[in-house]
Amino acid sequence: MAKGFTFKQFHVNDHGCGMPVSTDGVLLGAWSELKPSGTILDIGTGSGLLALMAAQRSEAIGQDIIALDIDSKAVAAAKSNFADSPWPARLAAHQYNIVAWAQQQAAGSIDTILCNPPYFNSGEQAGCQARATARHTNSLSHQDLLLSIKHLLSDTGVASLILPEYEGRQLIAMADSLSLPCSRVCEIRSTEKKPVNRLLIALSKSGRKTVSEQLVIHQQGRYSADFVALAREFYLKM
Structure with a gap:
């Protein structure tokens, strides 16, 4: 049996990735707004889940999708998953720090940005370095992420992210101070009786x-x- 997670139109092998396939990723991939033109950018792609979901959702338009990650094992997994998908010609994975990559791109050149970013600014970190990098902001602060998004995003573009509720509120306030206001926010509860534990956030x-x-x-x-x-x-x- 194949390792990873099989969806209706593609399979994701997340072996060796710091962040495995999760409900958070599926929520963001399904909820995010995809603009009908221009390149789609997936920041911190991991196994490539968001990029693959975007490829499926934009199949009729056929937009190109760039997926970036700083971890070599994640990029290798994403490349393999892209090659095995129905859309290999549209998907490209590269090992890059988003801050360095953004500096090489023209301002306002991306219409759609997707990002399941490092969640936590503090607290105990995982022993596995890849998982610690995926979950904590040591290698990518939320401010550096937002500054990169602001540089890359077109005037009509949308960047969609998911974060825990507390960190999400902080990011929304920081984004607003950078003239990147929140245009849409969705509060996620695991059950009706549980408190909000995730925020889906759209910035424009x-x-x-x-x-x-x-x-x-x-x-x-x-x-x-x-x-x-x-x-x-x-x-x-389903």
Whole structure:
């Protein structure tokens, strides 16, 4: 049996990646806004999940997708997953620090940015270096990430991210101070009785009023209707 996670149209082998396939990644990949033109950029691609979901969602348009990661094993996994997918010609993975890569690109050159970033600014770190890099901001602070996004994002573009609730609120405030306001935010709860534990965040330069949403993943011991509607194009058993 193949290692990793099999979706309806592609398989993700996440062996050796600091961050394995997770519900967080699926939420972001399904919820994020994909602009109908221009290159799609996946920052910190890991196994390539977000890039693959974007390829499936944009199949009719056929946009190119660039996936970046600083970890060589993650890039190797993403390249393998891209080669085995239905869209190998549209997907490219490269080993790069986003700050260095952004400095080489023209300002405003990207319309769609996806990022499942390092979550935590403090706290105990994983013993595995790849996992620590994926989960903590030692190698990529949220400010450096936002400055790179601001440089790359076009005037009509959208950058979508997912973070824990506390870190997400901090990032939204920081982004606003950098003239990169939040245009859309979705509060995620695992069940109706649990507190908000994740935020899906969309940033843009447009300055439009923030649209607020809520999503509960599980209701009455099963996936909620809202979650099924969001993820059914990807999960096998939906």
